[in-house]
Amino acid sequence: MPETPMQKALRYLIYGVYVVSATQDDDNLMLLSPWVAQVNLDPPTLGVSLPANSALANLIGSGSPFVVSILRAGQKTLAEQFLDGDQGIGDGHLLAQAENGVPYLADALSILECEHAGSVENLGDHTVLLGKVTAARMLADGHPLTLRQTGFDPLSF
16 A cells, blocks of 8 residues: 555654653653653653553553663664563663652663653543753763664654
């Protein structure tokens, strides 16, 4: 089936590759999202889009702090591990704990720690979560991984 003009145009947007994580009690979750953007400067605020039915969106939407790990170029294999639905953090990942208590991928390019600042629900299949950035850390030198570099389809999230 031929691609529609809207599908083609949406694929021209620049998408990064981010792993969003949150924790509450013993419930630690991570999920890949290409839809993260700064939406405010003062205070610095992110908009993060996650599947509306995901446990991670529900956890963050209930007020849990979260971390956005910005993956670096060359980390496609790492990104693939977080493609299919909510992922328990589990073994096999080099993790560290942010100041807000949330685990993050220690080998990412950088992280942004956020506190929940609101949600936009009932948009369809995704919920947009707003996060006030409370801390940031550079973890490595390099460039961010983009969705185009991975070959993942931005319209399949």
